[in-house]
Amino acid sequence: MRVNLKLHHVGYTVADIRVSAKRFALLGYQVGEVLYDEGLNVELCYLTKEEGTVIELVRQLQSDSLEAELLRAGGVMPYHLGYEADAFDEACHELDAQGYRRLFHPVPVGVLGGKRICYFHHPDIGYVELLEK
Numbered sequence: 001m002r003v004n005l006k007l008h009h010v011g012y013t014v015a016d017i018r019v020s021a022k023r024f025a026l027l028g029y030q031v032g033e034v035l036y037d038e039g040l041n042v043e044l045c046y047l048t049k050e051e052g053t054v055i056e057l058v059r060q061l062q063s064d065s066l067e068a069e070l071l072r073a074g075g076v077m078p079y080h081l082g083y084e085a086d087a088f089d090e091a092c093h094e095l096d097a098q099g100y101r102r103l104f105h106p107v108p109v110g111v112l113g114g115k116r117i118c119y120f121h122h123p124d125i126g127y128v129e130l131l132e133k
Contacts, residue, residue, distance in 0.1 A: 002090070002094060003085060003086060003087045003090050003091040003094055004085070004086045004087075005083040005084070005085055005091060005130075006083060006084045007053065007081065007082075007083060007084075008054060008082045008083055008084040008131055009046065009053065009054040009055060009056040009081075009082040010053055010054070010055055010056070010078050010080075010081060010082070011055075011056045011058055011078065011079055011080040011081070011082055011127075011129060012055060012056065012057050012058065012076060012077065012078050012079065013058050013059075013060065013067040013068075013070050013071050013076065013077060013079050014057050014058065014059055014071075014076050015059070015071060015075075015076060016059070017034050017043050017044075017045045017057045017059045018034070020057050020076060021034075021045055021047065021057060024047045024055060024057075025047075027049075028049055028052075029047040029048065029049045029052070029055060030047065030048045030049065031045065031047055032045055032046040032047065032048065033045070035111040036111070037109055037110050037111045037112075038110065039107065039108070039109065039110055040107070040109060041060070041061045041062050042058060042059065042060050042061060042062075042067075043057075043058075043059040043061065044056060044057065044058060044059075044111065045057040056082060066079075066103070066119075066127075067079070079126070079127055080119070080126070080127035080128060080129050081127075081128055081129070082128075082129040082130075082131055083128065083129070083130055083131065084131045084132075084133045085130050085131065085132065085133060086133050088106070088116060088118075088130060088131075088132040088133070089106075091130050092106060092118050092130060095120050095128070095130070098122075099122060100120035100121065100122045100128065101120065101121045101122070102118065102119075102120055103118075103119040103120065103121060103127075104118065104119060105118070106118040106130075106132075112131070115131060115132040115133075116131075116132040117129055117130065117131050117132070118130045
């Protein structure tokens with residue numbers, strides 16, 4: 001890959017952020033603030049651990065969303081890896097060229113300071129989220 005991607009988080013789809021966050025806290029994670037993004041109609045919470053990977057809890061409030069479908073099919077689960085991209089637009093085009101299917105065009109996320117995200121899927125590795133650095 002020509003652009004620099006850095007693992008930012010592992011995303012979990014959850015039914016109740018507070019319940020899942022309490023479970024992760026028992027594993028030593030620090031629980032961040034529960035954020036609501038009106039544009040995406042989603043609740044997010046980031047969990048951190050000094051020597052661990054950031055966990056993003058996602059509670060999608062739209063019943064026809066990918067996360068809601070995954071939750072119905074298999075319950076709470078990790079479902080994507082989130083990568084921070086130095087050159088966001090270039091990274092999106094590179095994943096397109098590598099055969100990833102773009103799930104939607106990049107959108108700004110208000111609770112992330114307007115940084116853009118974009119989801120992709122590849123049958124060999126599953127879902128990937130790009131996050132603008």
